[in-house]
Amino acid sequence: MSETPATPEIMVTENTVAEAVATTGPTDQADQADFIASFRALYGTEPEGVWAAPGRVNLIGEYTDFNDGFVMPLALPHVARAAVARRTDGQLRLHSTDVPGGIVQLAVDGLTPNEGHGWAAYPAGVVWALRRAGHKITGADIQVTSTVPTGAGLSSSAALEVVVALALNDLFGLGLSAAELAVLGQAAENDFVGVPCGVMDQMASACCTDGHALHLDTRDLAVRQVPFDLAAHGLRLLVVDTRVKHALGDGAYAERRAGCEEGARLLSLGKLRELAYEDLPDALARLEAAGADESVVRYVRHVVSDNARVEQVIALLDAGDVRAAGPVLTEGHTSLRDDLRVSCTELDLAVATANAAGALGARMTGGGFGGSAIVLVEESDAEAVSTSVLDAFAAAGHSTPGIFAAVPSQGARRLV
Helix, strand or coil, X not given: CCCCCCCCCCCCCCCXXXXXXXXXXXXXXXXXXXXXXXXXXXXXXXXXXXXXXXXXXXXXXXXXXXXXXXXXXXXXXXEEEEEEEECCCCEEEEEECCCCCCCEEEEHHHCCCCCCCHHHHHHHHHHHHHHHCCCCCCCEEEEEEECCCCCCCCCHHHHHHHHHHHHHHHHCCCCCCHHHHHHHHHHHHHHHHCCCCCCHHHHHHHHCCCCXXXXXXXXXXXXXXXXXXXXXXXXXXXXXXXXXCCCHHHCHHHHHHHHHHHHHHHCCCCCHHHCCHHHHHHHHHHHHHCCCCHHHHHXXXXXXXXXXXHHHHHXXXXXXXHHHHHHHHHHHHHHHHHHHCCCCHHHHHHHHHHHHCCCCEEEEECCCCCCEEEEEEEHHHHHHHHHHHHHHHHXXXXXXXXXXXXXXXXXXXXXX
C-alpha cells in the first residue's frame, strides 16, 4: 500500500480519539462516493459493493501465534477498503489508489506463488488461496485504498488480505466464517507471498469488535471478546509509529520461527504452547544440555513467558485492574528486546522515554525491526508523554514519529 503513513499527527488533546476516528475511519460519505466514482472511471462499471477491514495493534503476546500460543490484539480505526465487482472471464484486475502505477492484470488460472507483483501479491494471493481450497472464483475487478500505515507493524497486509477475502466471500456466496477467511488470508501470505506469519493479524482484522480486545487461542482459534474501555478507567493507549519501516520477508522473522520450531523439537513438543511456564527453567536447562544454539534458548524463553504474560493481562482486565497491566507490557518489551532481539534503537527509545515520562507501561508491538510501540498512559499524562517522545526523537536525530490513540474498533465488514 502507500509508502506514506496515513497516521494522524499528534497533538494529544481531549479530542484526539474522536479526531483519530474521523481521520482514519471509512465514515466520510463524500470520500466513499469519490472511491466508488474512481472505480467506475477505472473499470467502466459499477462496483458491486465496498468492504473494509482494519489494521491492528497487539496488546500483548508477540511471536506466540505460530507457536499455537495466546495473543491479544485490538482492531484500529485505520482500514483497508476494497471496491469489487465480479468477472466471469478468468481475469483479475487490481488497482490501488495508494501506489503509483496502473491496473495489474492477472489470469486467475495462472496465479503462481512467489512471482512478485508487489502490493498486488496480497489480493492475488487471496484469490489463489480461495481457488486452491476449491472455491470457484471466476475473476474480479478490485480497487483498494488504505489508511493503515505500511511497515509500521500494524498489519496493513492482513487488512488487505481480509478485506478482499470478505468481498469475494460475499460476492461469490462462499459462506465462509470470519475465522475461515482469516485462515485463507494467512495462507495467502504464507504460501503465495512467502511470509511465514502466524494467524493473529488476519484473525484480528476479521474478528475484532468495537470496544474490545480479542483474546485469541491460536491453537484452536477460540476467541473471547474482552471489554477494553480505557476511557472508562481514565486511561489511553497510544501508538508510536517510529517511521522505521520493517519488512518481515527479509528472513529475520523466518529465522526466529525456525528457531522456535527447533526448540520444540529438542524438547519433544509439537509446539512451544505445550510447555507450561512453571516448567520453563527445567526446559531451558535441557536445551542447554542438548547443545541447543543460545538463540534457540532465548526464543523459547520469550515465547513461553509471553504466553504467560497474555494470561496475566487477561486476569488483570477481568479484575478491572487495568493499570497493573502497564508493567507487564514493559516486561514484554524487555523480552522482545533481549531474548527475541527484534527491537531497534527507535523502539527502545520510545519505550524508555515514555516510561520515564510517567507512562504506566510500554512495549514494541508487531514483528519488530522497526514499526510501532504502544504506550499505556493516564489520560491526563497523554500529552506530556507524547511530547517527551517527540522531543527525544528530535534530540536523537530520528524522524518525527506519528503518535495517535488506539481506539478498539470493529473488524471486517461490508460498507456498501
